[in-house]
Amino acid sequence: MYLSIPQLTSALSLRDLSDPAQGEHAMQTLLTDVVNALTGTWTIPATVHRTTPLVATADNYDRLGYAPDDVTRDARYSRHASPTVMLRSHTSAGIPAVLDSLASVQDAYDQLHVLPGLVYRRDAVDRTHVGAPHQVDLWRIKARGLLTDGDLHNLAGAVVEAVLPGARWRAVPANHSYTSHGMQIDVETPAGWLELAECGLVGARILRGSGLDARRWSGLALGMGLDRALMLRKGIDDIRLLRSPDPRIASQMLDLEPWRPVSLMPAVRRDLSILCGPDADEETLGDVAREALGGDAEVLESLVIRTRTPVEQLPSAAYLRLQAQQGQENLLVRLTLQALDRTLTDAEANALRDHVYVALHEGPVLELTG
CATH class of the missing domain: 3.30.70.380 (Ferrodoxin-fold anticodon-binding domain)
Structure with a gap:
């Protein structure tokens, strides 16, 4: 079940639409709006982490609290390069390294960590799913000050407003291996309620796993699919449009203006x-x-x-x-x-x-x- 060299090369050569270094795209504008909304709300700095999609399997699963028998570990649904290295299945795989870097911090600390990029899955083929979607993890990590449920709801509200200004949203209880008080954030659309993101308070054992005293450190964690967020913002119903080279389509993927339908070819x-x-x-x-x-x-x-x-x-x-x-x-x-x-x-x-x-x-x- 390990990836071949051609498969790995193909995966790593795929353009990351969230990365300005790989060309302009509306996804970057949307991500910037979200980050600015959060740093403005909390008056804290943000650090963007762009790391290789190849990660230690332990960082992708074990250090985020996934159980050994969790279905998400099934080799049928993930992309392994070796017994200990894989293409990340979520951008949260970069979080253990971020938390490790804070172990020596003794002073007060409050910062937003932004981890965007491609993730790799074995997924269905339809108008809303691809095998390598974009995600972003937004983690506020704080020392000397407890973050609470109220801060979590403020995080969710600020993200929804940045993605879909004026949209109604609701919080549905959800369980995650690395958070407590987890929530699924749904937004109301003409098609009904759709999931936009998931969030929660950073779990104490995740902090302790990086040598951070959970009595001194706390955090908020939110994960969001950037493809879906951009599709909702622009009113796009086919995920393939985000990468289309057709000039009539590609020119519309440079801003957040509503999608203007073009005549597509018959199926x-x-x-x-x-x-x-x-x-x-x-x-x-x-x-x-x-x-x-x-x-x-x-x-x-x-x-x-x-x-x-x-x-x-x-x-x-x-x-x-x-x-x-x-x-x-x-x-x-x-x-x-x-x-x-x-x-x-x-x-x-x-x-x-x-x-x-x-x-x-x-x-x-x-x-x-x-």
């Missing part, structure tokens, strides 16, 4: 009947499909499992035709293909369909279009 659908193991799901299949398509992955708008049937329940003729193995499942998968800048020909759509089919199908009989 093409292809259905696949494949054999897979019983643990296959849209997240793992989506990741394999992206890998198979390589540079054409942006053409894949969505991958949806429409039906799944244990092979033992298939008609005998179908079972024999597929040469299925006991324990496998027959999945009907629908691909939606849509290039943002051109119309796909039937031949192109079929070729893409076949690439994905070969990558997903775990059987000896191939049913290709050409």
